[in-house]
Amino acid sequence: MTFIDQWLRTDIRNINAYHVPSAKNMLKMDAMESPFGVPEELKDEFLEYISYSEVNRYPDANANELQATLRSLMDIPKDFGVLLGNGSDELIQLLSLACSSGELIMSFEPSFVMYELVSKFAQLNYHGMPLDENFEIDLKSTLLAIQSKKPKLIFIAYPNNPTGNSFDYDVIKEIIRSTDALVVLDEAYYAYSEKSFLAEIKNFSNLVVLRTISKIGFAGLRLGLLVGSQETIEQLNKLRLPYNINILTQVSANFLLKDRQRIVSNAKIIINERRRLYDELSLIQSLTVYPSQANFLLIKAENAKLLLESLKDSRILIKGFAISTQLENFVRISVGEAKENNVLLECIKEFYG
Numbered sequence: 001m002t003f004i005d006q007w008l009r010t011d012i013r014n015i016n017a018y019h020v021p022s023a024k025n026m027l028k029m030d031a032m033e034s035p036f037g038v039p040e041e042l043k044d045e046f047l048e049y050i051s052y053s054e055v056n057r058y059p060d061a062n063a064n065e066l067q068a069t070l071r072s073l074m075d076i077p078k079d080f081g082v083l084l085g086n087g088s089d090e091l092i093q094l095l096s097l098a099c100s101s102g103e104l105i106m107s108f109e110p111s112f113v114m115y116e117l118v119s120k121f122a123q124l125n126y127h128g129m130p131l132d133e134n135f136e137i138d139l140k141s142t143l144l145a146i147q148s149k150k151p152k153l154i155f156i157a158y159p160n161n162p163t164g165n166s167f168d169y170d171v172i173k174e175i176i177r178s179t180d181a182l183v184v185l186d187e188a189y190y191a192y193s194e195k196s197f198l199a200e201i202k203n204f205s206n207l208v209v210l211r212t213i214s215k216i217g218f219a220g221l222r223l224g225l226l227v228g229s230q231e232t233i234e235q236l237n238k239l240r241l242p243y244n245i246n247i248l249t250q251v252s253a254n255f256l257l258k259d260r261q262r263i264v265s266n267a268k269i270i271i272n273e274r275r276r277l278y279d280e281l282s283l284i285q286s287l288t289v290y291p292s293q294a295n296f297l298l299i300k301a302e303n304a305k306l307l308l309e310s311l312k313d314s315r316i317l318i319k320g321f322a323i324s325t326q327l328e329n330f331v332r333i334s335v336g337e338a339k340e341n342n343v344l345l346e347c348i349k350e351f352y353g
Contacts, residue, residue: 015120018113023317027340030317032161032189032296034217035337036266038256049255050248059247066250069257070225074190074211080201081233084245088188088212088224089114092155094239095184095226096122099152106151108137110162110327112186115155127151130326135163135290139171146179154179157186159193162319162332164292166193176204182232186210189294191267192274201228208232215295216263218256221249270295274335280345286352296334304329307351314347 005013021030038046060066067082076082085091096105096118105119109128119126127149129142146154154175159166176183185197187209198209208228213221223245226233257263277297282289288300301307308320308331318334321327335341 011120011123015117018117021317025315026312027316027336027343029334029336029340029344030319030332031219032215032294032334033219034215034266034270034295035340036217036269039262046252046255050251053247053251055247057247058243059245059250061243063245063250066223066245066253069254073257073260073263074198076198076227077202079230080227081230083226083228083233083237083240085224085226085240086244087214087222088186088210089118090244091210091224091226092184093118093121094236095153095182096124097239098182098236099124103152104149105153105155106145106149106181107155108157108160110135110325111155111157112161112188124152131160131163135160135165137167137171137175139174142175143178146175146181151179151181154181154183155186156183157188158195158197159189159293161188161294162296162298162321162327162330164290164294164296164298166195166293169195172197173200176200176207179206181206183207184210188212189215191216191263192271192295193293198227205229205232213253213257217266218253221253221256223249223253269337270335273338273341277333277335277341277345281348284349284352287348296332298327298330298332300330302329302352304331307331307348310351311344311347316344316347318344 063084067084070076070082083091085094092114099122101123102125104125104127105115106127106129107115108131116126116128127145129145132138156167156172183206185207187196188211190196190211197207201207201209208226210224210226212224226236274292274295274297278289281287281299286302290298292298304320308318311318319332321330333344
């Protein structure tokens, strides 16, 4: 037995690390990133702006300017609290730290894998409520599970990843009303969706909204935010590690996120391309394309694994799912800009003849 076998928690040894495939020289359409980076005409100004960063000093511990920038971009009311994280993943982990060992995290399946992974890291129990055949919430069984299992946290991805749909708004409100758990509405794809629960924070003391800038063009900055009542955020802030938002992220985000018009315009391009991809892929008989409120499409595909390999051979990465899971015959495709989507469409049409 090695030292690590003796020293490391058994449950950690049994977890598979989160796998990220190499994307070198590939058309990357697997991770729901935006295809729009820093515009060419702004790159020199951007580089000059960040060159003044005092990297020899610790960053602003509360990131006050960045908080103001995010409030303006996302129309967050002044009376709501905001907590920043190194990506939304850190905030999911932080929320789990607020729970006592052995308490329960509840979510829905299929959904974002980090909810379950983080529960294991924090030695919490996890219960995934299965979605129905249309990837919708079964309210009756969910309310019964809440009553019997008494979760401490309930994560609801809205829109859901990897299915792309937004669950029924009134169903979610009924879930929030039914429980003493803290309900976390994960709105990572808010920019591409028709609805949000942000305004509902004033109506429900047990509601917080989680967002990220990763899906609107800035995944590399690793910045997420949790919005809730001032009291809730004040208490959760005790769990945040000091200086968790580094100075280059703060400075870069303050420069890039102030251009709200460009961000909104880019989101509209993706929404239009999502519609075009949906329409064109739906014409292929071997595919069943699901409606989406996110920047990706979930597709049930004949010979899904062969399609993945064929696209990989063509230097295109899309997301596949593990064998013996509900989604083993599905793929998920991130929506790119028009020229990227055209390459993808050509390869898929060629594959299915």
